Amino acid sequence: MMENIINESPFVPSPVIPTSYDGSKVIQFRCHKEIACFNACCKNIDITLTPYDILRLKRRLDLTSGEFLLGFTEPYEMDKDSIAGVKFKPVDGGTACQFMTDEGCSVYEDRPTACRYYPVALVSMRKQNENTDTHSYALVEEAHCFGHKEDRSLTIDEYRHEQGLEDYDEQGRGWRQLILKKKSSGPTVGAPSKRSLQLFFMACYDLDRFRDFVFSDSFNEVYDLSDDLKKTLAEDEIELMQFGFRFLRQVMFSEESIAVKADAFDKRLAKKQEREAAGLISSEPAPEITPDSPYDHPECGCD
Template identity: 55%
Template structure:
């Protein structure tokens, strides 16, 4: 994996010298049961778009035809709906939806939001991709002193990755775009600013 330093940081799988996936062996995909969404969809392309003035994003699908994909040679027709069920992508889409909405929110803001600071990019990366580090951050004393969350919340995110991922998206929306859905403890921001001034 490597960090792609673009407007929104991301990761991509490293390939071998010929560009092939490292998980593909002579017997086929070695992680087939746990393959990611892109592999489940292929050769169907999937994207989310939001029309100007719309409040909800819309899923769009398209067929990708490449010479190395031999599935196109099979005499079989299947609808996108049935293909999605067959590949078991529905649960993955549900998990990815919030993340896609975050990316759309950034894109729809356009140049008005400017380029995020390096600190913001690192925070984005942690919330989206580095779950171990993000979990330590959320369970830290400094986080608990800043956000008004109950014990049930901390118990859940300590054990459940999906709940932690979903919360990471909420936190990013609040910090980067001002979507206030997470209660901040009274005086927490002023206390942080005071501590920073004392350190500097």
């Protein structure tokens, strides 16, 4: 049987030349304000955001993650009956980026991963039943972009360094691995449960709400976090985001890296059954979560 290779990007497909390269590939490209196509790529956007993109942008705008999600993004389903992604929401009634100005990007220092990579595409690959992923690069050539005609040559690695992508790629690796693992697992794990979809959206994209969840009584009745780890998660959003990726691998794929308290689930189940019997909570399953309404999902517990 041919080994199943997952060769997909979490980002929306682009008109990519079907040739992959490593970081030593020399490209010819430059974008600047005086170029005739300046801002053209920002006038018709289809930009998927990574969790780190959202963290950087909500900090930039001094918003909570929930406020940023509601004001500047829209969810979409990555695959049928699968986990949700988040895209930039364009201007009302149009297709342009909300952050585009005549002078260029108003959040340039914190622009998303996809914007930094253009016109290079990151292609992540993962073999079925393997825990590591590999990556290569491809070139995007669109008719509206004149940057490829500019007299400047550099390698893809040099371009990535110039665009500050080493940090973005490192911080986004755990998220990409979750997506690739779900794609490569296919029917062996089935469709994610409603609870898993809720947890995935919250842990990846709604970081402020995830922090509240991690410090809730329901979470701490189940998971055994050290005081040092709790302090780190309370003070460092990047560490909290990475902890979220670990938590999702444990919940969705049973890859345990977070200690669980002895008899925690038995105690929780008994407590839940007592509350159901007393009529304090419903025994009905959680409402269905769809990509059209993940911002309104109910509180996620460990029941």
